[in-house]
Amino acid sequence: MLAAHLGLTGARVAVTDLDGDVLADRFVDVDVARGPDALLHLLHATFEELSAEAATGPVVGVGVGTPSTFELKAYARGHGLSAAGWDRDHFRDALAQRFRVPVLLDLDVAMLALAEHRASWPDAEVLVCVKLGTLIDAAVVVRGVPIRGADGLAGELGHIKVVDADDPCVCGSIGCLDAVASGSALVRQMATAGRPVDHVSQIIQLANDGDQDAVHLIRRSGRRIGEVLSSVVNLLNPAGISLWGYLTEAESLLAGIRESLYQTALPGSSEHLRLAPTSLGDLAGVRGAALSVTDTVLEPRAVERAVLTGSWSA
Ligand SMILES: [Zn+2]
Structure with a gap:
């Protein structure tokens, strides 16, 4: 699993096993002023570095915890930024396109x-x-x-x-x-x-x-x-x-x-x-993100579909 817990100023990024146990992780600084695509690029690069570091098998899912809309709006207002482009669907699609596996975005607190x-x-x-x-x-x-x-x-x-x-x-x-x-x-x-x-x-x-x-x-x-x-x-x-x-x-x-x-x-x-x-300290968010994906990817109908098609893609 590739898992990330995005904050407004930093993100914890990790590779985990199917139990959500962290195999490799890193904290990266986030500058939301640079826009959503810069953050996506950073996520892609960090996921790839960590996958190489953890030397795991194929990736079966990506989970990302994000702040709520209230938090994003409040932060944007406080820092004179535009909230435009910070769209969950855009993030989900970009990650799914890159890794070709199911991607789950959810509220970090959940x-x-x-x-x-x-x-x-x-x-x-x-x-x-x-x-x-x-x-x-x-x-x-x-x-x-x-x-x-x-x-x-x-x-x-x-x-x-x-x-x-x-x-x-x-x-x-x-x-x-x-x-x-x-x-x-x-x-x-x-x-x-x-x-x-x-x-x-x-x-x-x-x-x-x-x-x-x-x-x-x-x-x-x-x-x-x-x-x-x-x-x-x-x-x-x-x-x-x-x-x-x-x-x-x-x-x-x-x-x-x-x-x-x-x-x-x-x-x-x-x-x-x-x-x-x-x-769980700093790793709680990425563990939760990985577990949320495991629950989705290993849900009986998804497993059946994977067996029939030979692929974990959604
Ligand atoms: Zn209020």
């Missing part, structure tokens, strides 16, 4: 959640996976399958309203969790506090070094995330909440989430709830 469920929560009937980065996003896995919703918009945790907030959000609304608790919100809040930084990772570093402004803002962010998650817990009674993304590297964030989540959620629902950072 792929992360799938990998996390298989690796650490195989018995969980309901698992919630939350991505806490520049923006906030989530996926809900029910009996091993990430759910999509009627319009593919299930899991938009970042756009649930929080109490006493009226900050404008990238979705066009006000008072969303994303607008008050995400990495980009933290960067804005530090600037307002007279402590401008370029990237949220600097705030996390400051907080972990004991800077009181940073600790206070991150903890408040955690409390707001916990407040929203308590409704999710009451509704779904998940076995666990798995947390992914660079905000989880701040100790004060987890403390803030626990503080409000266990205070607000129904005691019976949260009593056995496990709240844990991802167990």
Whole structure:
């Protein structure tokens, strides 16, 4: 399998076996300002280098996890870029043409959640996976399958309203969790506090070094995330909440989430709830991308078609 987890500034690219175990991988810097075709070219080249490195047999599928449309739009707006050409169909077609195998593009958070469920929560009937980065996003896995919703918009945790907030959000609304608790919100809040930084990772570093402004803002962010998650817990009674993304590297964030989540959620629902950072680290996205493809490529009808035609092509 060829697998990639595309972020807005970098991508993890890998070759895996059919179990999603990574045989070779590399992190490459992404510059979305150069446009979609430059990114495709980079992906093609990196896939080919890694295939040579891993010295595997034929490729049977390509899986790519991408940010949501909200994330892409927000990033484009923030950096004065055009969102044109960033079309999933264009990406899928270009990759299928190049490698002549089935190609699956999906939301990165759904792929992360799938990998996390298989690796650490195989018995969980309901698992919630939350991505806490520049923006906030989530996926809900029910009996091993990430759910999509009627319009593919299930899991938009970042756009649930929080109490006493009226900050404008990238979705066009006000008072969303994303607008008050995400990495980009933290960067804005530090600037307002007279402590401008370029990237949220600097705030996390400051907080972990004991800077009181940073600790206070991150903890408040955690409390707001916990407040929203308590409704999710009451509704779904998940076995666990798995947390992914660079905000989880701040100790004060987890403390803030626990503080409000266990205070607000129904005691019976949260009593056995496990709240844990991802167990798969940086490779969660590519593992999930590979597993998503395996599920599709090795689906009984696809195997039958491959046997009859002698080819894995879709
Ligand atoms: Zn919103």
